[in-house]
Amino acid sequence: MTCPMHAFDPFDKGYLADPYAVYARLHADQPVFFSEELGYWVVSRYDDIKQVLRDAQTYASRNATDPFTPVSAETAAVFRAGGYAMQRVLLNADAPVHPRVRRNVAAAFTPQRVAQLAPRIEALVARTIAPIIALPVREVDIVQALTYALPAEVIFLLIGMDADDVPAIKAGSESRVVFTWGKPTGEQQVALAQDMVDFWQRAAAFVAKRVDEPRDDYTSDLIRLRNGDDAVLSLGEITSVVFGLLLAGHETTTGFLTNAIVQLLRHPARWQALAADPTGIPAAIEELLRLDTSVMAMRRVTTVDVTLGGQHIAAGSNILALIGAANHDPAHFVEPSVYDPTRSDARDHLSFGYGAHYCIGAPLARLEAQIVLRQLVQALPTAHVAPDQTMEYLPNTSFRGARSVRIRW
Ligand code: HEM
Incomplete structure (x- = not known):
């Protein structure tokens, strides 16, 4: 009704x-x-x-990525001309494809792969926070300075993509969110589709490169696991998984880190408690995932x-x-x-979903959040949210995180 x-x-x-x-x-x-x-x-x-x-x-789950604005003939033509060939692999796939792809994708996403990232994330976060602490004015937009790019840099380390592509991928992700979970006008939809085509072509070119020159990264692991057998995973499916991770793997974490920081810094006593006793951070993260998650709807x-x-x-x-x-x-x-x-x-909490589509990246998201919060509370124990700011959000049903948050210390 x-x-x-x-x-x-x-x-x-x-x-x-x-x-x-x-x-x-x-x-x-x-x-x-x-x-x-x-x-x-x-x-x-x-x-x-x-x-x-x-x-x-x-x-x-077959409707999971259907745009709310129906795809126009003009938009479809943009996709065709750009060779956009995203397949149903995980989020919007059902049996029998989903269990097969998920089994292989999960098999390659080993705890060792995640653990291997830990020291690199520590170093990345330290490198990102150092210029913040050194600022002469004790105020910064923490999204721009930290939470926007960092999760993409981490996912790039995982899949083996060159960090130079981070700005393009971050901008392209916003187009994907608005295209799929927002309500763009017909004209906007065509422009967003062009961004998605560019994004797809980058992913396809990257996978083709890794087929020729495998390395020690997650994408090469998927190609090795495939071992030339389309019944395990086709190259189109691997490209679709990588294209999927280039959104699911960072847009979510950017939003969550931002929401978590806002929730803690709006009430500085919460922040100070973690600065005094960082062993409380894992429990705080679970409560923050419950209180203010970044994936609002499926x-x-x-x-x-x-x-x-x-x-x-x-x-x-x-x-x-x-x-x-x-x-x-x-x-x-x-x-x-x-x-x-x-x-x-x-x-x-259901922030990572439940059941067959439960978030594959949950251990990585938790690890990132722990490292970021631990280093940030230690670096800026007196931080708080700057007064008089209106937070803006990307208009869509599912991905939530303020686009800019000024903090002071
Ligand atoms: C705080 C950060 C994150 C949140 C809140 C989150 C949330 C979710 C949720 C709710 C789902 C379930 C979707 C459904 O049931 O339809 C999901 C699935 C998924 N997530 Fe995450 N996620 C996060 C981080 C990550 C990261 C870091 C990665 C990659 C490394 C990732 C990769 C995926 C993938 C591939 C799926 C699809 C699984 C499937 O359909 O079988 N996520 N995520």
């Missing part, structure tokens, strides 16, 4: 700045409703969302008729599962808007 009462608009500035007030109303009044504007059933309660994520057969489509939260939903219906709302469901978390790093069930 539709919900005129709530006029749910995920692209509205007020919602983007603070979606949690809307979630509280949805939990109380209409936890499952149909949004005519989106053409999606919107789900906000923890138990309902877990039910959706746990059952990949009933709730398929999509599914029903393969059969279902009843969810008391609503009958026909087969073939689109579902928008509000992960950020699940994390704030008072039926699951006591006083969900309170930051409490000692809460025993913080790790119940």
